């Protein structure tokens with residue numbers, strides 16, 4: 001008898017992100033979703049040899065609970081867990097609302113493998129001590145209670161949604177206004193290139209920082225009043241791997257990734273490398289220009305590197321007009337996302353000072369220079385003070 005049909009799709013990258021979030025997460029995830037009969041295959045894929053474990057000389061769930069798996073998760077493990085997850089979700093949907101299943105109640109059995117699974121299970125299940133049995137039982141009961149609770153609330157939420165839809169359809173409840181558009185405003189003709197050809201100069205920690213700065217660039221541009229065309233060039237190596245694995249960069253819309261250099265993509269006379277070390281000060285942002293930002297984190301190890309690179313390539317350079325409006329306690333080197341955020345706010349307001357006050361961390365500010373008289377420059381800013389307009393300074397994603 002067919003009670004219902006359930007379908008579920010699951011993206012591998014989602015499961016990978018879920019199980020890589022923190023140490024021990026893979027074990028926790030597997031413990032929560034796998035049926036007893038699925039453990040042998042899972043342990044084979046993770047390469048865990050539980051026979052070598054003296055306290056638990058058997059291959060069952062309690063062994064894995066006692067020793068979290070660590071290290072890089074292989075594609076095979078991600079695929080195994082993702083397919084189990086999707087199948088269990090599909091089974092849940094098929095039986096809903098007649099029966100509220102928990103993940104662990106569902107096992108995916110490949111035809112022809114039942115006998116093999118049985119054999120594995122029989123040969124691997126040694127006797128457990130009484131204490132170990134009690135612990136295992138308690139853990140399983142706790143898990144089951146949690147799953148039940150979750151299943152209950154999930155069903156409750158689903159029923160509430162169905163009920164609300166019915167009320168809207170019958171006119172009892174007014175139709176809600178359409179959701180706010182996700183994307184920002186007007187697309188300008190300005191292009192900003194994030195030059196990512198510095199992978200080899202960064203530590204692993206800095207790679208993580210630059211990946212979150214690039215992600216921030218992508219997300220702020222998406223919601224900006226005036227958006228720029230954003231792209232990454234010299235894309236490859238660890239930063240690429242990090243952005244695609246942890247930040248889902250493959251799914252980004254309106255952001256181009258290029259392995260090539262900007263030199264292979266644009267005419268030289270349109271390129272301007274933005275660098276704090278340039279003698280030229282940016283007056284405004286021009287439509288036909290392509291502004292390049294050095295997408296790297298170096299904690300001041302490579303002073304003047306982008307300036308030198310641009311000089312060697314014969315490209316124009318410019319720095320943000322920070323010195324024209326503000327005095328800083330430190331060098332005027334900002335993170336790549338701070339520079340882009342300043343550019344975006346300048347495009348929106350036409351006001352460099354306002355844009356910089358919003359995104360330069362207050363700890364870097366010494367005074368506001370009265371060089372350019374404006375409504376907001378008559379106030380003196382001391383370190384860590386508020387901006388004249390009382391706005392809070394946005395904190396950078398990461399230090400440069």
Ligand SMILES: C[S@@+](CC[C@H](N)C(=O)[O-])C[C@H]1O[C@@H](n2cnc3c(N)ncnc32)[C@H](O)[C@@H]1O
Pocket residue numbers: 273274275276292293294295296297298300301302303304305306307318319320322332333334335336339400
């Ligand atoms: C953390 S900085 C990298 C510093 C690096 N030592 C260098 O040589 O550029 C990241 C990038 O943000 C941009 N940037 C930072 N401060 C800037 C400023 N004051 N004016 C223009 N661009 C700036 C530059 O493109 C720079 O490469």
